[in-house]
Amino acid sequence: xxxxxxxKHIVELNDFVNSADNVKGSGKYLLGIAASDERSLNSNxxxxxFFGGNGGIDEYLVKVGESFQSISKICPAAKxxxxxxxxxxxxxxxGHPDLRPLMLYPxxxxxxxxxxxxxxxxxxxxxxxxxxYKFKEVSGEGIFEVLVGPVHAGIIEPGHFRFSLxxxxxxxxxxxxxxxxxxIEKVCEGKNFKEALDLVTKISGDNNVNIAISYLxxxxxxxxxxxxxxxxxIRVILxxxxxxxxxVRDVAWIFMDIxxxxxxxxxxALQEELMRLNKSLTGHRFLxxxxxxxxxxxxxxxxxxxxxxxxxxxxENNMKEFEAxxxxxxxxxxxxxxxxxxxxxxxxxxxxxxxxxxxxGLPRDSRIEFPYxxxxxxxxxxxLLESGDVFARTVLKIKEIYVSSxxxxxxxxxxxKGNITASYENKPEAxxxxxxxxxxxxxxxxxxxxxDNNGKIFRLKYIDPSFRVWPSIQYGVLGNIIADFPLIxxxxxxxxxxxxx
Amino acid sequence: xxxxxxxxxxxxxxxxxxxxxxxxxxxxxELKRSIDKVFGRSIFVRxxxxxxxxxxxxxxxxxxxxxxxLERFGIKFVASPKHADVxxxxxxxxxxxxxxxxxxxxxxxxxxxxxxxxDCPETGGPFKDSYSVCGPVSKHLKVAVNIKGCPPExxxxxxxxxxxxxxxxx
Ligand code: SF4
Numbered sequence: 001x002x003x004x005x006x007x008k009h010i011v012e013l014n015d016f017v018n019s020a021d022n023v024k025g026s027g028k029y030l031l032g033i034a035a036s037d038e039r040s041l042n043s044n045x046x047x048x049x050f051f052g053g054n055g056g057i058d059e060y061l062v063k064v065g066e067s068f069q070s071i072s073k074i075c076p077a078a079k080x081x082x083x084x085x086x087x088x089x090x091x092x093x094x095g096h097p098d099l100r101p102l103m104l105y106p107x108x109x110x111x112x113x114x115x116x117x118x119x120x121x122x123x124x125x126x127x128x129x130x131x132x133y134k135f136k137e138v139s140g141e142g143i144f145e146v147l148v149g150p151v152h153a154g155i156i157e158p159g160h161f162r163f164s165l166x167x168x169x170x171x172x173x174x175x176x177x178x179x180x181x182x183x184i185e186k187v188c189e190g191k192n193f194k195e196a197l198d199l200v201t202k203i204s205g206d207n208n209v210n211i212a213i214s215y216l217x218x219x220x221x222x223x224x225x226x227x228x229x230x231x232x233x234i235r236v237i238l239x240x241x242x243x244x245x246x247x248v249r250d251v252a253w254i255f256m257d258i259x260x261x262x263x264x265x266x267x268x269a270l271q272e273e274l275m276r277l278n279k280s281l282t283g284h285r286f287l288x289x290x291x292x293x294x295x296x297x298x299x300x301x302x303x304x305x306x307x308x309x310x311x312x313x314x315x316e317n318n319m320k321e322f323e324a325x326x327x328x329x330x331x332x333x334x335x336x337x338x339x340x341x342x343x344x345x346x347x348x349x350x351x352x353x354x355x356x357x358x359x360x361g362l363p364r365d366s367r368i369e370f371p372y373x374x375x376x377x378x379x380x381x382x383x384l385l386e387s388g389d390v391f392a393r394t395v396l397k398i399k400e401i402y403v404s405s406x407x408x409x410x411x412x413x414x415x416x417k418g419n420i421t422a423s424y425e426n427k428p429e430a431x432x433x434x435x436x437x438x439x440x441x442x443x444x445x446x447x448x449x450x451x452d453n454n455g456k457i458f459r460l461k462y463i464d465p466s467f468r469v470w471p472s473i474q475y476g477v478l479g480n481i482i483a484d485f486p487l488i489x490x491x492x493x494x495x496x497x498x499x500x501x
Numbered sequence: 502x503x504x505x506x507x508x509x510x511x512x513x514x515x516x517x518x519x520x521x522x523x524x525x526x527x528x529x530x531e532l533k534r535s536i537d538k539v540f541g542r543s544i545f546v547r548x549x550x551x552x553x554x555x556x557x558x559x560x561x562x563x564x565x566x567x568x569x570x571l572e573r574f575g576i577k578f579v580a581s582p583k584h585a586d587v588x589x590x591x592x593x594x595x596x597x598x599x600x601x602x603x604x605x606x607x608x609x610x611x612x613x614x615x616x617x618x619x620d621c622p623e624t625g626g627p628f629k630d631s632y633s634v635c636g637p638v639s640k641h642l643k644v645a646v647n648i649k650g651c652p653p654e655x656x657x658x659x660x661x662x663x664x665x666x667x668x669x670x671x
Pocket of ligand 1: 202205552553554555556557591592618619620621622626650651652653
């Protein structure tokens with residue numbers, strides 16, 4: 001965290017649209033937009049724009065009244081954030097092309113109620129229909145629609161996908177998400193940092209370690225806690241173990257969705273072994289509650305280190321076989337290559353991150369761009385592929401499993417001695433805020449955390465990588481046949497829970 | 502021998518997957534016998550995630566991996582509520598998911614049963630006081646069995662189904 005350069009700028013409302021243009025020119029990309037009701041402090045709503053890339057992070061603070069200038073024409077990635085701010089704060093983004101409600105559904109929510117305003121009276125609108133949600137229309141001879149979800153056929157999370165087709169190829173896909181909107185940001189307000197850590201763990205359970213790392217980066221910076229070296233190492237080991245099991249599962253699903261059950265099931269078995277390792281290390285198959293403010297909750301003795309080493313070697317060996325298998329099998333290649341292509345330009349415009357950015361040729365990896373914990377020690381280079389298709393994303397995940405195994409392998413037998421927690425005083429400076437970054441298996445997890453004057457949370461904004469990447473599927477499927485949608489979707493394997501919050 | 506060919510040429514799944522513990526085999530057997538007796542066929546289960554953190558779905562999906570292979574014990578996840586006997590609900594019931602949850606339930610033919618998986622659907626979990634959460638499930642549907650856990654591990658789900666069968670027999 002200390003090594004990230006954050007350049008703070010305060011800009012005027014009307015000038016911001018111009019600066020946004022400049023920022024874009026500088027090669028930085030949108031990491032997130034966080035609105036906050038700070039009327040009690042300085043009689044404004046504050047909107048903070050974070051752009052990141054080479055040279056660190058630029059923060060632009062715009063003080064606004066009840067409306068603000070939309071930047072989505074210059075920066076399409078801003079579209080979803082601005083809709084979210086309109087829903088939750090009621091601040092109107094002027095010039096926004098699409099102001100339909102996002103997470104507060106007109107089917108059950110009164111659009112004059114904005115729960116993230118500090119003067120929201122906690123009254124929940126009666127459960128009844130307040131309005132209609134309009135989908136985009138595609139019409140013409142022979143065009144028909146296929147509606148999928150929110151409840152899907154498999155064991156997966158809910159989301160609504162609306163395809164317009166002419167024959168088999170997809171002309172348009174419109175995604176409606178936020179079925180699982182749990183209002184976590186609001187629930188965190190007024191909680192202390194420790195209580196909020198529990199909620200943060202449950203934003204997107206399968207990425208909980210890496211998400212919590214990002215949250216703790218922010219919180220430990222607010223509290224000025226320096227965590228012990230040993231704890232930093234253990235955090236990295238846990239983070240990479242999570243990445244590995246996520247990727248093993250993701251590759252398994254790719255085989256599953258092309259109807260190739262044998263490698264799929266052997267990878268699912270491998271995932272199970274990794275989950276059992278997690279349990280033997282921390283008592284929890286998903287590593288829930290393994291981190292704490294100031295350090296980690298579990299230390300590793302030599303038998304645990306050996307168990308990790310054994311399984312990491314096994315994963316590496318097995319993955320090499322699966323990789324050769326993908327690269328050399330024409331029937332597998334036939335399904336994966338050229339399917340679900342996300343162009344580099346699209347990836348840039350949408351400010352993608354994680355695997356989806358790297359598979360489309362953008363070298364974005366928060367471990368490298370905004371190094372945290374001890375990641376600057378490893379001299380990591382982003383794994384990059386150019387083709388942006390299902391093939392690229394699958395191979396990239398396999399290659400990154402090797403990188404993660406190497407990181408874990410290097411750390412296991414070089415753990416510094418010492419404590420695993422640092423003591424700290426929960427007395428943050430009033431209204432101090434900080435940001436946190438980490439690279440989850442899906443990409444950058446971003447936190448904006450602001451303390452109140454009592455050591456509790458005044459505002460917490462979290463941006464899940466899935467929130468950034470979901471819109472890109474709408475481009476990835478164009479021209480593909482609808483039968484390939486599940487495969488394209490699985491190649492990104494985004495989180496609905498993290499997106500919907 | 503390579504990993505894949507090992508998989509292909511070993512005789513029994515158990516030889517590769519040494520982790521199918523006695524617990525799973527004994528409980529699974531018990532479950533299978535009980536389901537056969539009452540239903541005379543497998544139980545068909547439909548899942549609705551009403552607002553989880555996704556760890557619960559990951560565990561339910563893990564039940565199909567070679568370690569557990571739930572279908573061999575007579576429990577099959579199906580794509581349509583019209584085929585289902587049991588509705589499994591995960592998640593805290595968000596306002597946005599209430600309607601899809603109820604509609605899915607309506608579309609299951611009688612007799613039908615609801616099982617919840619995880620602490621969220623039983624209590625609302627840490628989200629229960631949120632403006633956008635209207636759980637727990639029992640507020641909206643009659644629940645036969647709550648399977649506890651955050652998330653419930655695969656073994657807990659198998660035990661949960663045993664509890665469900667005991668309940669049905671009575
Ligand atoms: S019960 Fe726990 S694991 Fe399951 S959805 Fe709720 S928070 Fe996630």
